[in-house]
Amino acid sequence: MEDLSHLSFEQALAELQRTVAALEAGGGDLEADIAHYERGMALIRHCHHLLDRAELRVRLLMPTGEEVPLSPGGRGISEALPEEGAFDLDTDRDPF
Amino acid sequence: MAFVFTVAELAAYLSERLREDETLLDLSVVGEIGHLAQPNSGHVYFTLKDEGAVLQAVMWRSVVRYLGRLPAVGQTVMAHGRLEFYPPRGELRLITDDLRPEGGVGELYRRFEQTKARLQAEGLFDTARKRPLPPCPRRIGLITSPTGAAVHDFLRVLAERWPLADVLLVPSLVQGDQAPASLRAALAALYRREDIEVIVLARGGGSIEDLWAFNDEELARFIARSPVPVITAVGHETDFTIADFVADYRAPTPTAAAHAVVATDATTYRQQLTQTMIRLTELVRSHVTRGRLRMEQTEAALRRLSPRYRIEQQRQYVDELDRRLTHGWQQTFQRRRLLVNGLEQRLAALNPLAVLGRGYALVRDADGRVVRSVAQAVPGRRLNVHVADGWFRVVVSAEG
Numbered sequence: 001m002e003d004l005s006h007l008s009f010e011q012a013l014a015e016l017q018r019t020v021a022a023l024e025a026g027g028g029d030l031e032a033d034i035a036h037y038e039r040g041m042a043l044i045r046h047c048h049h050l051l052d053r054a055e056l057r058v059r060l061l062m063p064t065g066e067e068v069p070l071s072p073g074g075r076g077i078s079e080a081l082p083e084e085g086a087f088d089l090d091t092d093r094d095p096f
Numbered sequence: 097m098a099f100v101f102t103v104a105e106l107a108a109y110l111s112e113r114l115r116e117d118e119t120l121l122d123l124s125v126v127g128e129i130g131h132l133a134q135p136n137s138g139h140v141y142f143t144l145k146d147e148g149a150v151l152q153a154v155m156w157r158s159v160v161r162y163l164g165r166l167p168a169v170g171q172t173v174m175a176h177g178r179l180e181f182y183p184p185r186g187e188l189r190l191i192t193d194d195l196r197p198e199g200g201v202g203e204l205y206r207r208f209e210q211t212k213a214r215l216q217a218e219g220l221f222d223t224a225r226k227r228p229l230p231p232c233p234r235r236i237g238l239i240t241s242p243t244g245a246a247v248h249d250f251l252r253v254l255a256e257r258w259p260l261a262d263v264l265l266v267p268s269l270v271q272g273d274q275a276p277a278s279l280r281a282a283l284a285a286l287y288r289r290e291d292i293e294v295i296v297l298a299r300g301g302g303s304i305e306d307l308w309a310f311n312d313e314e315l316a317r318f319i320a321r322s323p324v325p326v327i328t329a330v331g332h333e334t335d336f337t338i339a340d341f342v343a344d345y346r347a348p349t350p351t352a353a354a355h356a357v358v359a360t361d362a363t364t365y366r367q368q369l370t371q372t373m374i375r376l377t378e379l380v381r382s383h384v385t386r387g388r389l390r391m392e393q394t395e396a397a398l399r400r401l402s403p404r405y406r407i408e409q410q411r412q413y414v415d416e417l418d419r420r421l422t423h424g425w426q427q428t429f430q431r432r433r434l435l436v437n438g439l440e441q442r443l444a445a446l447n448p449l450a451v452l453g454r455g456y457a458l459v460r461d462a463d464g465r466v467v468r469s470v471a472q473a474v475p476g477r478r479l480n481v482h483v484a485d486g487w488f489r490v491v492v493s494a495e496g
Binding site: 010013023037051054061065081 | 232234242243247248251254255258259260261262263264265266267285362365366369372373375376377379380383384387
C-alpha cells in the first residue's frame with residue numbers, strides 16, 4: 001500500500017471524492033474497482049488519523065516579524081508575550 | 097447620645113457605607129481635569145472639577161495601559177468607576193476604570209452615521225463585494241488583543257472545531273486612539289504574506305467607546321483592500337461597527353467567528369468519512385454482486401450451447417409431445433363417448449315400440465305389414481298383435 005503520509009487533509013479528501021465518483025460511475029473492471037476501494041479506505045484512514053492527531057497550532061507574530069510558536073491550542077499566550085508595551089506600536093509610522 | 101468614633105473607626109464605617117451604595121460603585125462623572133500627575137508607579141492621579149466642586153480620582157496603571165492617551169489639564173472628560181474613601185488622606189476618590197473625552201455619545205453616533213453613509217455610497221458595503229470564506233482554511237490570521245477574552249474564546253472553539261488549522265496571532269491594540277493604526281499595521285503584516293487564507297479581526301465586548309476603533313474610516317478602507325476574506329467579530333451580538341459592514345463576513349462574537357471560519361468542523365468530517373466508508377463498501381459489494389450475476393448468466397448461456405443440454409431439450413420435447421398426444425386421445429375418446437350416449441338417448445325417444453308400454457298395440461299381418469286400415473282386416477285373416485311384453489295371434493272374426 002502506498003504511503004499517504006505526505007497528503008494533507010484537503011488533498012486526501014479531494015482524492016477520496018474522486019475515488020468515490022469513479023466507483024459510482026462504474027464500468028471499470030472488478031479489479032480496478034477493488035483497487036479504488038482499497039485506495040478509498042486508505043484515504044479515509046489517513047483523514048481520520050490526521051484529525052485524531054491534530055492539535056491547533058498557534059504562533060505569535062512579533063513586531064520584529066519573528067514568529068513564536070505557542071503551546072498547542074494557544075495556551076500560554078501571556079507567557080510568550082514580551083515586556084509590557086512591546087506592542088505599543090509607533091503610530092507616527094504609518095505602514096502605508 | 098451621639099456616637100463616638102475613633103478616626104479609624106469612622107473611616108472604616110464610611111468605607112462600609114460607600115460599599116453598600118450601588119450607585120457609588122458604578123458611576124460616571126463629567127468634569128474638567130483639574131490637575132493630573134503620573135508618578136513612576138505608572139498610576140495616574142488627577143482631579144475632576146467644575147464650578148462648584150472638586151473630586152479626587154485615581155486610575156491604576158493596569159487601566160492606564162489601555163488608555164490611548166492621557167487627557168490634558170482643562171479638558172472635559174467623563175470618568176467611570178467607583179467611589180472609595182481613602183483613609184490615609186481622609187479623601188473620597190473616584191477609582192477610575194475608564195476615561196473618555198466628553199463630547200458625548202451623541203457626537204460619536206453622528207460621526208458613525210456620517211462614516212457609514214459615506215462608505216456605503218462608495219459601495220464598500222455591497223453584497224457583491226463579499227467573498228465566500230474558504231471551506232477549511234489551513235492558515236488563519238487572527239488580529240486581536242493578546243490579553244483579552246476574545247483570543248481565548250476564539251482559539252478554544254477553533255481547537256475543537258478545526259484542530260488542523262494553523263493560527264498566526266497578530267497582537268494589536270483594540271481600543272483607544274492608537275488602536276486603528278495598530279489594527280491597520282496588523283492587517284498590513286498579514287496582507288504581505290502569501291500563506292494566510294482568511295483573516296479574523298476580533299475584540300470582546302465593551303462599551304460603544306471601547307469598540308470605537310472599529311468605526312475608524314481608514315481602517316474600514318484598509319479592510320476593504322484585503323487580498324483574502326476578512327471576518328470581523330467585534331463586541332456582542334448587538335454591536336455593529338463600520339468594520340463589520342465592510343468585512344466579508346460579520347460574526348456576532350469571537351466565539352461565533354471560530355464557528356464561521358470553518359464551514360465544516362472535524363466532527364462533521366468524521367461523520368462524512370464514516371458515511372463515505374459505508375458508501376465505498378456498498379459500491380464494491382454491488383459491483384462484486386453484479387460481476388457474480390454476469391458470471392452466472394454467462395454460465396447459463398454456455399450450458400445452453402452444450403450437446404448434453406440439447407439432448408435434454410429434445411428429450412423434454414418428446415416428453416411434451418407424448419403428454420399432448422395422450423391427453424389429446426383421451427379428450428377425443430371422451431368426446432365420442434358423450435356423442436354415442438346422446439345419440440342413444442335420442443334414438444330411444446324415437447323408438448315407435450316405446451308407446452306399447454303405455455297400452456297401445458301394433459298389429460301386423462302374416463306378412464309382417466302393419467295393419468293401418470280396416471280393409472286389411474278381412475274376417476278370418478290371421479294377424480299378429482304386438483304388445484309391450486310380446487305378441488299373440490288373433491283371427492279377425494267379423495267386420496267391425
